[in-house]
Amino acid sequence: MGLIFRLTSIFVFIIFFFSPFFAHAHIDVWLKNEMGDRISPQSNSIDPYSPRQTCGGCHDYRLITSGYHFTQGFETISDRFDPQRPWLLSPGMFGRWLPTAAAGRISPKVNKDPKTMDLSTYDWIGRGGRYSRDGKLIASACGFCHPGGGPMEYGRNRQGRPDFSKNLMAGEKDSSHPFDGDYSSLDTPTGKSLFQISGVVEADCLICHLKNYDMRERNIQLSKRNYRWAATAGARLGTIEGEIFTPHLKTADPSDPAFYQGTWNVERRPVVRYRWSDRNLFTPEGRLKGSAISRIVSTKNCLQCHDLGEKKNTGTMMSPNHDVHLSRGFICTDCHPLLGNTKSERLAHQIAKGHSLTNRVRDDLDGKEMKTCEFCHVEGKYKPGRAGLPTKAPNPYHTHSRAFRGYQFHTYLLNCMVCHASTRPGRALLLLDMSQGYEAAYVADNLERVKEEGDYLLPAPQIWSPWMFRSTRYEPVVPKWLFWFAQEEKGHYYPIPLRYVKAATKGIKIERERPFIAKENDMWLIFSRLKKAGFDKPALIAHDRAYILSGNKVEVRKDAVPKVYYPVVHGVQEKKTALKGCLSCHGSVAPFFRRMEIVNLRDFLLFDYPTMREPNCVPQFKIWGLQSIPAEQ
Helix, strand or coil: CHHHHHHHHHHHHHHHHHCHHHHHCCCCECEECCCCCEECCCCCCCCCCCHHHHHCCCCCHHHHCCCHHHHCCHHHCCCCCCCCCCCCCCCCCCCCCCCCCCCCCECCCCCCCHHHCCECHHHHHHCCCEECCCCCEEECCHHHHCCCCHHHCEEECCCCCEEEEEEHHHHHHHCCCCCCCCCECCCCCCCECCHHHHCCCCCCCHHHHECCCCHHHHHHHHHCCCHHHHHHHHCCCEEEECCCEEECCCCCCCCCCCCCCEEECCCCCCEEEECCCCCCCECCCCCECHHHECCCCCHHHHHHHHHHHHHHHHCCCCCCCCCHHHHCCCCHHHHCCECCCCHHHHCCCCECECCCCCCCCCHHHECCCCCCHHHHHHCCCCCCCCCCCCCCCCCCHHHHHHHCCCHHHHHHHECCHHHHCCCEEECCEEEEECCCCCCEEEECCCCCEECCHHHHHCEEEEEECCEEEECCCEEEEEEEEEEEEEEEECCEEEECCHHHHHHHCCCCCCCCCCCCCCCHHHHHHHHHHHHHCCCCCEEEEECCEEEEEECCEEEEECCCCCCEEEECCCCCCCCCCCCCCCHHHHCCCCHHHHCEEECCHHHHHHHHCCCCCCCCEEEHHHHCCCCCCCCCC
């Protein structure tokens, strides 16, 4: 018996410590509330759980949330980040104005009057987010794609720098300034934030590490301003009863003046009804089952945030049907691993990334440990990191050298995606018109207006070809043609908050066929109204041109603002659907050289929309400075 017992013990030891399942299995954990008290069926059972208290009890929460996914520029934010362009507060999504992501921008911490303010931190998290009754996304709030922590948990000091000494609830108690960039609100009855009622949004570990996380349920709570309840709802640990904010029009178009109106319910705190009987989630005594927590982050979890962005920015659909790597079993983290050689370095959750023509957050990390096309297929460094993946990455030299002449010349000039992302299946944003005080978006496949963000998740009626950007190499991109009102400040253009633009357009009749503020008399009227509102040097920005009043004339300044392009970097097509042969690019109607790009947005909207034609649009090769198409056939 003793020998059998010893052998059995050794067998269990080997299974436990060497089996991948047991080695990576998470322990069952007690949920804890904001105070650190245990949540169970017998105690604190209506409280939302706190990721900081629950996960942070074992894991280094502060180190993990230093990753750029959580901070998005918050670590370097400052009211003096860019003295020449004071509306830019950081290089990341929190602090930088990027209208293709959200027309609203975060307000400086200190403001002398409301004209310099747009969204406070309180409003930035949940304002304007809306789903229809059948669950379709109507409009996103800025906080919808951010995992919490950083600026959704902590405020700023008087210099606009991060203040980690107290969270937003504690900071709100000490704030009395009416134009505080963290603690004011465009919507609450008092004009002040309600963090002590809504709570803060802590970093939600389960967005990535729970197999069946529901991002929509989480974001619905943010739109209701139930900030502290969002993590519980997203993990589907229970249902939330009650809401701090109830919109009056649940399916209104964002252009409707009543879209942001609603009722504030501050007297009764929402409560949680946990799914204690769900044995896939909870043990009989009420612990969260460790088996529900996944160490490996699946592509499905990543796409809860990134899917809409990929489709909206570039028309890329991330699915096995539209990406050769996903069809071969790869997941996002195979190419985008955690950075670092040690466990403590990787715990900082800096994730490998490529470059971007538009985004600027943590540019110092661009390319570090990133698995690129060249890394795997040309340099021969590919190694399968998991069972079931291909054993090797084929070198394309022989295939490409047979396919066309000048193989090395072309691969020197062209990014791989030029041929392997030659068409897009989704409805990418191409034109964003904010000249009427709201976001009116038009898509790349046919310049049709999209009224609900959920429409970006649908396939385009027909596939289309991206544009090309030429720097050191050619790469496929989707340009963003932006139309918006600004205040001129020392040669730069300060975006005027949309609420002032909306007021200035009151009573102006817009043609249904060309619904844009492009006529000169309409521009004059809006300019005069904006001046009365305190914007003494208003301008209309149309792509890279600025239109300003100079006496009784409208003066045009070319190259006034940088052009915006989003690179196509995902959705890799197989060789059978990639471009083949000379005519794919050098043919008389091939889009590589002949894709039309707008050079005069205002006149295009005024005279040509929706047909792209010269002189307001020109073929790409002319923008590149070419007189004709090389070797045209």
